[in-house]
Amino acid sequence: MDVSRSTLDRYLAFRRALGPRPTLTHTTVRARGLDFAVYRTPPVGDALPLLCINGGLLFDHTLLWPALAALAAHRPLIFYDQRGRGRSAAPPGITASRIDFDAGDVPALREALGIARWDVLGHSWGGGIAMLAAAQDQAATRRLVLVNAVGVTSAWLPPMHDAGLARLTGDARAQLAACDPTALTTPDLERHAAYTQAFFPAWFADRHFAGNVAPPRGTSATGAVVAARLRRDGYDWRDTVRDLPTPTLVVHGAADVLPLAEAERTARHFARARLLPVADAGHNPFWEAPAVFFAAVHAFLTEAAPLS
Numbered sequence: 001m002d003v004s005r006s007t008l009d010r011y012l013a014f015r016r017a018l019g020p021r022p023t024l025t026h027t028t029v030r031a032r033g034l035d036f037a038v039y040r041t042p043p044v045g046d047a048l049p050l051l052c053i054n055g056g057l058l059f060d061h062t063l064l065w066p067a068l069a070a071l072a073a074h075r076p077l078i079f080y081d082q083r084g085r086g087r088s089a090a091p092p093g094i095t096a097s098r099i100d101f102d103a104g105d106v107p108a109l110r111e112a113l114g115i116a117r118w119d120v121l122g123h124s125w126g127g128g129i130a131m132l133a134a135a136q137d138q139a140a141t142r143r144l145v146l147v148n149a150v151g152v153t154s155a156w157l158p159p160m161h162d163a164g165l166a167r168l169t170g171d172a173r174a175q176l177a178a179c180d181p182t183a184l185t186t187p188d189l190e191r192h193a194a195y196t197q198a199f200f201p202a203w204f205a206d207r208h209f210a211g212n213v214a215p216p217r218g219t220s221a222t223g224a225v226v227a228a229r230l231r232r233d234g235y236d237w238r239d240t241v242r243d244l245p246t247p248t249l250v251v252h253g254a255a256d257v258l259p260l261a262e263a264e265r266t267a268r269h270f271a272r273a274r275l276l277p278v279a280d281a282g283h284n285p286f287w288e289a290p291a292v293f294f295a296a297v298h299a300f301l302t303e304a305a306p307l308s
């Protein structure tokens with residue numbers, strides 16, 4: 001049996017079994033002096049909404065939609081384009097942009113939408129935004145899901161280029177090797193966009209699967225400023241999120257080039273976190289292991305007992 005092809009086949013079979021996707025409606029919401037593009041799936045009974053925060057820093061909500069559509073069967077999903085991404089307005093003076101501003105937008109959006117309480121899911125850099133936002137908005141964040149999230153410090157960043165090279169072969173490796181990660185400390189959008197495309201195949205555990213997914217192209221100058229600042233200055237969120245009491249599920253593809261050790265450290269750092277390593281999955285377990293991923297997230301969000 002071709003194991004690589006079976007991973008893709010299982011994903012395609014999972015997608016077909018879902019049936020038609022729900023309608024995603026777009027609205028514009030004013031918060032913190034900016035107009036944000038917000039996208040919602042239909043209500044599902046009295047289920048709390050789940051805010052889904054994409055990663056990537058240069059990208060809009062389409063990194064997670066329709067990837068997370070399976071969750072919409074049980075709860076309304078809310079996506080949004082972060083400031084200066086997609087159809088959301090860029091802030092004035094984008095050179096001052098930082099991830100802390102993105103985090104502060106989350107509780108402001110919740111209030112602008114008239115939502116008293118919700119669950120929050122963040123993927124990759126969106127996981128960093130989600131944990132910082134939950135720390136600011138604890139009373140209104142019922143549960144938190146971190147999916148292959150960045151670590152609570154930037155210690156994981158410097159080794160990533162070499163780790164990506166080790167994951168790749170042939171033309172894909174040559175394309176990444178031609179990129180200079182030290183140039184990413186400046187907010188040159190073209191450099192950041194080219195690098196994210198070159199690195200993209202390294203995020204997958206399955207090379208065949210990676211070859212069937214087109215790398216997205218980053219388009220946000222605001223996001224490039226944020227990314228450059230994080231690479232240049234580093235970050236340390238340990239004091240901000242230490243002993244965060246929000247019940248948290250830390251999901252992490254065990255074969256991610258972003259080490260599982262970072263997820264283990266995050267789970268230990270929070271007061272009520274549960275770690276779920278997903279075998280044979282890389283940075284996007286909702287693609288490479290959808291049955292395991294969606295069952296685990298749904299179970300966590302619907303369990304009645306508090307997380308111990």
